[in-house]
Amino acid sequence: MDFLVCPTCGGPFKLNKTKVEEKEVMEGFLECANCPRKYPVKSGIPRIIPESMDKAKRDTAKNFGYEWKNFNQFYKEYQKQFEGWINPLNPDFFKGKVVFDAGCGKGRHVYYSIAFGAKEVIGVDLSDAVDVAFEQTKKFENAHIIQADIYSLPLRRDFFDLAYSIGVIHHLPDPKKGFSTVLQKVKPGGTILVWMYGKEGNTLLPILDFVRKNIALKMPLAIVKALSYIAMLCIHPVLLLVYKPLNEWNLTKGVSSFLPMNGFFHYLSGHSFTQNTSILFDQLIAPIANYYTRDEFDSFFTENNIKDVRIVHRNNNSWTGVGVR
DSSP states (O other): OOSBOOTTTOOOEEEEEEEEETTEEEEEEEEESSSSOEEEEETTEEEEOOSOOOHHHHHHHHHHHHHHHHSOOOOTTHHHHHHHHHTTSOGGGGTTOEEEEESOTTSHHHHHHHHTTOSEEEEEESSTTHHHHHHHHTTOTTEEEEEEBTTBOOBOSSOEEEEEEESOGGGSSSHHHHHHHHHHTEEEEEEEEEEEEBSTTOTTHHHHHHHHHHTGGGSOHHHHHHHHHHHHHHHHHHIIIIIHHHHHTTOHHHHGGGSTTHHHHHHHTTSOHHHHHHHHHHHHSOSOOOOBOHHHHHHHHHTTTOEEEEEEEETTTEEEEEEEO
16 A cells, blocks of 8 residues: 555555455455545455556457466576576665566566565556466565556556566557656666567567567467467477577587577577467567667667666567666
């Protein structure tokens, strides 16, 4: 309740509880003290979602909700993956901080933020993946999951020590608006971190983009999921038998020009078959996917007067940027 405000008027909420299990409010509603708006708490999650959404936003929430409910496992690779995404920050940076995860999906980054020593973590997502995130993190009293729109966040301004958004901003209809909305929640002197798709190094992007827009998005999600498994039956052996050994044997200097997207595919070679299937499925179901050059990505930070900006080219095909508000 200390974090929440009405997304329309900024007023405080009054919590009305109808079902409590141990210390968790499982059912009830939030009533704004300053305006007539009221939002339900269902299955332990405040559902502060817009009354209406455009088709792109509805489809994005539906598709990613389907993904995380179908690929709801936690994999051993997730901690290392998260550490890679937050580089140049490290796990010690989280200790004692109040953290906002903008677009938390199934809650894996909320989980590790707590494990890294964060004081409190708020995870927000518009999709039904919040149900998975709640189940995965409910054992932590300092982890909180909210269903809400990133454009209309029910959170106090100038409040968080750290806000991060990993793999979310580039799926928004207006990414710069989403970035600015998240930034508003960071206190002056606090840190914002974002990971986004890059244009540089994505040599297979035209093929992926064509398949996504012209084939996958026109199919039922269950069929795309099945086709992702079939495609990975062909891709995964190449990762294990070509990319993994050549990189481990340091032979890539002589053959790197023949290995498309070597950095990314070598990274994938360390994942399980199921996780790589999830990653492929994730790439195919996004109604919106924006890719950025380094200069375009840097503009997100410079246009918001963010200081001490550091940008890392991750796996030679994506960007992590971090700076101080």
